[in-house]
Amino acid sequence: MSEMIAFLKPDPAILSRRAAILADIADLLPDDALVTEERELVPFETDAFVSYRRLPLAVALPETTEQVAAVVRYCHREGIPVIPRGAGTSLSGGAIPQEDAVVVGLSRLNRIIEVDLPNRCAVVQSGVTNISISQAVDADGFFYAPDPSSQLACTIGGNIGMNSGGAHCLKYGVTTNNLLGVRMVLFDGSIVEIGGKALDAAGYDLLGLICGSEGQLGIITEATVRLLAKPEGARPVLFGFPTSEAAGACVSEVIGAGIIPVAIEFMDKPAIEICEAFAQAGYPMDVDALLIVEVEGSDEEMDAMLARIIEIARRHGVSTIKESQSATEAALIWKGRKSAFGATGRIADYICMDGTVPLGQLSHVLRETSVIVARYGLRVANVFHAGDGNMHPLILFNANDPEEAQKAELAGNDILKLCVDAGGCLTGEHGVGIEKRDLMTHQYAAADLDQQMRVRSAFDPKWIFNPSKVFPLEGRSGK
Amino acid sequence: MSEMIAFLKPDPAILSRRAAILADIADLLPDDALVTEERELVPFETDAFVSYRRLPLAVALPETTEQVAAVVRYCHREGIPVIPRGAGTSLSGGAIPQEDAVVVGLSRLNRIIEVDLPNRCAVVQSGVTNISISQAVDADGFFYAPDPSSQLACTIGGNIGMNSGGAHCLKYGVTTNNLLGVRMVLFDGSIVEIGGKALDAAGYDLLGLICGSEGQLGIITEATVRLLAKPEGARPVLFGFPTSEAAGACVSEVIGAGIIPVAIEFMDKPAIEICEAFAQAGYPMDVDALLIVEVEGSDEEMDAMLARIIEIARRHGVSTIKESQSATEAALIWKGRKSAFGATGRIADYICMDGTVPLGQLSHVLRETSVIVARYGLRVANVFHAGDGNMHPLILFNANDPEEAQKAELAGNDILKLCVDAGGCLTGEHGVGIEKRDLMTHQYAAADLDQQMRVRSAFDPKWIFNPSKVFPLEGRSGK
Incomplete structure (x- = not known):
């Protein structure tokens, strides 16, 4: 276990009052909704960024927005750090606690409240898993677009916190493009509704700001998300290239030509070998780089878009083109891609x-x-x-x-x-978390960071929400 | 002229120091970049929400971001209100000044800085008109999607301030969905870059927050916007209905079925008569409501989508269906729709x-x-x-x-x-401005408005930017 990244030092005054604090919080919750025993706290000590771990003070598992509000109000008053947690699948350490913090786990807020097909949206509690939204509307021909590889486990609340993406976000956008509203608990325990089923918001776009704010501006308890109609058909196609450079240049030219497939995924040779060994997806093994390009629509639409992509791929020396011939083959291709992280973890x-x-x-x-x-x-x-x-x-x-x-x-x-x-950004979809916190000064000038921290203070004057994350520990002007 | 809506009372200390203030500001700008004569200030006393007008203290017309910063820094220090202004086409009074305010007009920041087709974006100064972006990339087969009816005149800075939409935003989204980055002057004159050519942002999504913030969080001087490839073809189709209710129900069923045309515009009988008299667009006159539905893509794609829409329209008793037969007819159909406000103004x-x-x-x-x-x-x-x-x-x-x-x-x-x-919102694309300011309490609870005002204060601690707008004058907690 590396310890290159510092955590904030736990407040000894909180540690010494632990028993009294836990008794106070237990009074705000139903029976069995506060985890305090060390062996039961272990599952909460880290997330999918397993390089760092800390045991929290306790884990609260509220069942209602009002219970979340009661815990937050108490912690704000007492100056106790609060770490919101969905399924703990963060790859940037966004859900890793600290010793003086109360984790607020949203796993019991797991109901789909309403499916509203005429308005193409669903209202769900924030502990609902990503995949379960699509499953709930599948029979009606709809789906929820953002599809992180962890979608079987990760929650919509965590997706909003990190503005999560996924393979199919090239066409459909990431979480922020598919989120219509949230219900949220602010620092003082007040409960606000931001956005909703109708277009746009009067006043500031707080919804966009909340999405990707990594649990530092409040705790989301409900979300209204956009549903999309499933396409007529979809077809992943494998394009093998002799070099990574050629594959990269091909992607650049496809997008530069204004062609937007549903997905363009890239794998280099080591990734192909790892994923093929795990999933037997039928990936070509004699190439140095592979693109999985998914097109969708009617057969004619898919054929027309593919023809344009193939023409560009040929110019970049594509050596293998393989279309999936059945739903089973298509599913296998995606299984290979989506299990990349798990398959890598085996070796x-x-x-x-x-x-x-x-x-x-x-x-x-x-x-x-x-x-x-x-x-x-x-x-x-x-x-x-x-x-x-x-x-x-x-x-x-x-x-x-x-x-x-x-x-x-x-x-x-x-x-x-x-x-x-190269003109890019530290994070596309995993968030800054604790992992990239100290690199923020490489991305941003002091004036940029100062403004972000002033925004944070406007939502969380005592900086109790997820305090070790996002902003470098030195030079925290807003606090 | 009605005066139902109050403005903030001008600060007599500012009015009495007018000459000294103007001399100070003139020193920060090139010659001829500060308008101070009353007859030259008249064009700036209102915008397209002409019900209210106020002569400003002066109008600054800076030519560079640095000059904008110098004026803002000075006004912040002296507590002088600042009203950012693009082309003055706001329909909610967003650009109407007040007597003690300096208008910062962005009309001289009118250069297209860079067209970057491989990354499908353009970098423009904020005073560039909406239409000129599409014109600059038209020959290359690209366009900028949001298309307010005022697009010949309105500027991209104003579009960002109001998160403007347009007829074709049904498919392509509004300004916030097509904006990649801004360069912006903060209250203290510091200049920040938010977003850019690469996906997402580390830290908070300030870009989304800025979009639609009505000139209250800073002054945008440059924008990076997304370019899209023009579709293979596009075809507006007129659907006439015997009642408005039937047309409305048809729209609801089309969208509910997951069909997303490029545009679905609605006109009732008075609107049809006004627009047809002005534009001779060929609208049917024997119907009570008209939908202009635009589909795009290849002929096969358009035919397929239209067939589904026609089937739904028939179920709702459509009485006239008329496809445009030529580019000229298509242009006339849109001319009629986009001139609706102007045509109404004639009668x-x-x-x-x-x-x-x-x-x-x-x-x-x-x-x-x-x-x-x-x-x-x-x-x-x-x-x-x-x-x-x-x-x-x-x-x-x-x-x-x-x-x-x-x-x-x-x-x-x-x-x-x-x-x-009905579950909707005060504004879709025109902004709150001064027009809807006092209705914000009907949309939002006190806790919601308080949080929005805390965000505002985090960007503008003295509330100098566009102060009479967006928030009711009573109960301004953040100030």
Whole structure:
């Protein structure tokens, strides 16, 4: 376990009053809704960014918005940090607690409240899993578009906190483009409704601001999300290339031509080998890079778009083109892609970076990524949302070797700086969390960060929500 | 001229120091960049919401971001209100000044800085007109999607301030969905870059918050906007119905079925008559309501989508279906629609409401709107973005009759309350401005407004930017 990233020091006054605080909070909740025993707290000590872990003071598992509000109001008054938590699938450590914090787990807020097909939306509690929304409307021919690879487990509340994306977000946008409203508990326990079923909002677009605010502006308890009609048909097609550069240049030209497939996913050779070994997806093994391009619509529409893409791919020396011939084959292709992280975890420890770059920089950044990782003597597998310019290098290392773990983190930092220097961004969909917190000064000037922190203070004057995250610990002007 | 809406009282200390203030500001600008003579200030005393007017202290016309910053820094220090202004086409009074304010006009920041087709974006100064972006990339087969009816005149800075929409936003989204980044001057004169060419932002989504903030969070001087590839073809089709209710129900069923044409525009009989008299667009005159539905893509795609829409329209008793047969006919159809406000202005004074409603409520709200307007003894024409649920009742009145002017405003207020009570929102694309400011308490609870005001204070601690707008003058907690 590496400890390159500092946490805020726990407040000794809170630790020493633990018993009294827990008794107070227990009074605000139903029986069995406050976890306090150390062995029961262990599952909450980290998330999918497993490099860091801290046992929290306690975990509250409220069942209603009002109970969430009561806990938040108490913690704000007492100055106790609050860590909102969905399913704990954050890849940037967004849900990792700290020793003096109360985790507010939303797992019991798991009801789909309303499906409103005439207005193409659903109202759900924030602990509902991503996939269950699509499942609830599947028979009616609708779906909820953002599809993180963790969609079987991750919750809509966490998706909103991190503005999550997924393979099909190239066409449909990420969470913020599919969110219509939230119900939210503010720092003082007041409950607000932001947005709703009708277009736009009077006054400021707080909804957009809330989406991606990483649990620092309040706790979301309900969400109204947009539903989309399922396409007539969909077809993933595999394009194999002799080099990563050629595949990257092909993506850039497809998008530059104004063609927007549903998805363009990229895998380099290590990723192809890892995923194929796991899923037997039928990926070609004699290529250096693979694009999974999904088109959708009627057969004629799919054929027309594919013809244009194939023409561009040919110009970039595509060596294999393989269309899925059945729903089973299509599902296998996606199973391989979506299990990339899990499959990688079987052969090595890894950290997954999440930088984005302008599309014209894809090939350059891929090349430099290999150089950086080689310099640290490590290996990398690249599997990512190429159409969005959202890169996911998986840096492989041995977590039992502290030196190697540190090298992996240093290589990751160098890669993210590379993305920013190429005109990109530290994070496309995983959030800043604790992982990228100290790189924010590489992305932003002091005036930019100061303004973000003033916004944070306007929502959370005592900075009790998820305080170790997003902003570097030094120079916190807003607090 | 009605005076139902109050402005903030001008600060006598500022008025009495006018000469010294103007001399100070002149020193910060090039020659001829500060307008101070009363007759030259008259064009800036109102905007397209002509019911109210105030002469400003002066109008600054800076040529660079740095000059904007210098003026803002000075005004913040001295506590002088600042009113940002694009082309002055606001329909909600967003650009109307007040007597103690300096207007910062962005008309000289009118350069297209960069067209970046590989990354499908353009970087423009904020005083560039909406249409000129599409014109600059037309030959390359691209366009900028949001298309307000005022697009020949309105500026991208104003579009961002109001989160403007347009007829084609049903498919492509409004300004916030097509904006990638801004350069912006903050209250203290610091210059920040928010967003950019790559996906997403690390930290909070300030870009979404800025979009629609009505000039109250800073002054935008540059914008990076998304470009889209022009479709293969596009075809507007006219659907005439015997009643407004039938047309409204048809829209609701089309959208509810998950069909998203590029545009679904609605006109009732008065609007049809007014627009046809002006544009000779070929609208059917024997119907009570008209939908302009635009589909796009290949001929096969358009035919397929139209067939589904026609089937639904038949179920709702459509009486006329007329496809445009040529580019000229298509252009005429749109000319008629986009000139609706101008054409109405030829026959009467009018105020244009901008409420949105969930689609299931369209017919109900149309019916109640007629009842409300009739109660005040006035007439109404409805012409609006039906697919988005974004209604635009034009209330006709005689501005030379103060009593009738007041009735029009009262009817407008009742209509907006009706929209909110139907689950909708005060504004879809025109903004709150000064027009709807005092209705914000009908839309929001105190806790909601308090949080919006805390956000405002986090960007503008002295509330110098556009201070008479958006928030009711009473109960301004954040100030």
